[in-house]
Each structure stands twice: as C-alpha cells, then as structure tokens.
Amino acid sequence: xxxxxxxxxxxxxxxGRSRDCDLRIADLNxxxxxxxxxxxxxxxxxxxxxxxxxxxxxxxxxERERLDDGDRITLGSTEIVFGRKSAVRxxxxxxxSQP
Numbered sequence: 316x317x318x319x320x321x322x323x324x325x326x327x328x329x330x331g332r333s334r335d336c337d338l339r340i341a342d343l344n345x346x347x348x349x350x351x352x353x354x355x356x357x358x359x360x361x362x363x364x365x366x367x368x369x370x371x372x373x374x375x376x377x378e379r380e381r382l383d384d385g386d387r388i389t390l391g392s393t394e395i396v397f398g399r400k401s402a403v404r405x406x407x408x409x410x411x412s413q414p
Contacts, residue, residue: 331390332345336348343391345366346367351364359397361377370388371388372386
C-alpha cells in the first residue's frame with residue numbers, strides 16, 4: 316500500500332488526468348479536470364469540477380466540502396488522504412537521547 320505525498324504550495328490545486336493539472340493522476344475513471352483543492356483562510360476545501368464519476372469525501376458524494384486531517388477523497392478509482400503537516404519540526408530534546 317504505497318503512496319506518494321504532494322505538498323500544496325498554492326491556494327488552488329487542480330486534480331485530474333490532464334497534463335495541465337497541478338496534480339496529475341493516471342486513472343481512466345477520473346475526469347481530465349476532476350476536482351480542485353482550494354485554500355480558504357486556514358482551511359481547505361475540495362470542489363468537484365463537474366466530473367463524470369463525482370468526488371467523494373469519506374464515501375459521500377460532494378460538490379464542495381471542507382476537509383479535515385485524515386479525510387479520504389476519492390476521484391475515480393484513486394484515493395487521496397488529506398493531511399496537513401506542521402512546517403516547523405522541533406528537534407528532539409537532550410533528555411530523549413539519554414540512556
């Protein structure tokens with residue numbers, strides 16, 4: 316069950332089969348321009364772009380849905396797990412490295 320990680324660096328990310336998509340998925344069941352991930356304030360939304368098979372979040376078909384960490388987005392046969400990671404990581408404390 317491998318996967319890949321895609322960092323979101325812009326306020327809008329178009330997802331689909333087309334070469335002009337920001338996040339391209341090789342899935343014949345996905346539309347060329349299937350959905351768009353949008354950043355709004357401190358939250359993220361997934362918006363269906365009129366796809367043939369629809370966009371599902373946690374198994375429910377949606378037109379536009381606010382995303383939470385761990386939400387499962389299904390586009391065609393492709394599943395994407397949404398998650399936000401902190402940009403700042405703290406180094407381990409000295410006590411953690413002591414025997």
